[in-house]
Amino acid sequence: MQKQLQLLRDLQELDTEKKAVENEQQTGLNEQMALKAELDRLQGMVDSLAGEISILGGEKAELVNIMALEQENVERSESRLPQIKTQKEYVAVLKEVDTANKLAKESQSSIDAKNEILESLVADKAEKDDELAASTEQADARCAEIDASLVAVNKKLAEMDRQRGVFLEELPKSLRKRYELLMARRAGVAVVEARGGACLGCHMHLPPQMFNSLFIINEVQSCPHCNRLLFVTAPD
Ligand SMILES: [Zn+2]
Structure with missing residues (x-):
C-alpha cells in the first residue's frame, strides 16, 4: 500500500509538471499564432493599398484618354478654321474648340487630384511594405526560436508520457480510475497532503x-x- 501511495504521489507530481510543460508548449504556439496574425494584418493592409492604387490608376488612365480625345478635338476644330467661309460657322467652330478645351482642362484637374491621392497611397504602401518586411524578418527569427524550444518541449512531453504510462501500469485498475476521475474533476489535483488535521x-x-488513521492504516483514503486521495508526511 505504501508503494501505491508513493506511486500516486509520483504520478501527481509528474502530471503537475506535465501541465506546466504543456502550458509552456501552448504559450509558444500562441505566440507563433499571434506573430502570424500580425503579419496577416500587415499583409492585408498592403494588399488593400495595392488594390486602391490599382483602381485609382485605372481611373486616371481613363481620364488621360478622355483628355487626349478632347485635345484631338481641339486640334481638329482649329484645323478647320482657315477653311471656314461664314461668320456663323466660325463662331460655331470656336465654340467647339472652347468646349473641348474646357473638357480637357477639367480632365487635367481631375488627373492632378488623382495623382495627389496616388502619391500619398504609394507612400503609405511603401511604408507598410517596409514594416511588413521588417516584421516578417523578426517574426521568422522568433518563430524559429520557438520551434527550437518546442522540439525540446515535445521531447520532454514524450518522455513524461512514457513515464506516466509506467506509473499507471503499476497501479491497480480501480485506483487508476479513481485517480483519472479526480484529475478531471478536481482541476488536475487528485493527490494531496493532509496536514494539521485538514x-x-x-x-x-x-x-x-x-x-490519525492516515498514519497507520495501510490503505489509500x-x-x-x-x-481527493490523501497522504501524510510526518505525524504532527
Ligand atoms: Zn479535501
Whole structure:
C-alpha cells in the first residue's frame, strides 16, 4: 500500500509538471499564432493599398484618354478654321474648340487630384511594405526560436508520457480510475497532503479519527469533502 501511495504521489507530481510543460508548449504556439496574425494584418493592409492604387490608376488612365480625345478635338476644330467661309460657322467652330478645351482642362484637374491621392497611397504602401518586411524578418527569427524550444518541449512531453504510462501500469485498475476521475474533476489535483488535521486540497478539517488513521492504516483514503486521495508526511 505504501508503494501505491508513493506511486500516486509520483504520478501527481509528474502530471503537475506535465501541465506546466504543456502550458509552456501552448504559450509558444500562441505566440507563433499571434506573430502570424500580425503579419496577416500587415499583409492585408498592403494588399488593400495595392488594390486602391490599382483602381485609382485605372481611373486616371481613363481620364488621360478622355483628355487626349478632347485635345484631338481641339486640334481638329482649329484645323478647320482657315477653311471656314461664314461668320456663323466660325463662331460655331470656336465654340467647339472652347468646349473641348474646357473638357480637357477639367480632365487635367481631375488627373492632378488623382495623382495627389496616388502619391500619398504609394507612400503609405511603401511604408507598410517596409514594416511588413521588417516584421516578417523578426517574426521568422522568433518563430524559429520557438520551434527550437518546442522540439525540446515535445521531447520532454514524450518522455513524461512514457513515464506516466509506467506509473499507471503499476497501479491497480480501480485506483487508476479513481485517480483519472479526480484529475478531471478536481482541476488536475487528485493527490494531496493532509496536514494539521485538514485536507490541503479543499482545506476542510478531516474527522480526527480518520486523520490519525492516515498514519497507520495501510490503505489509500479519500478526503470525505473533496474525494481527493490523501497522504501524510510526518505525524504532527
Ligand atoms: Zn479535501
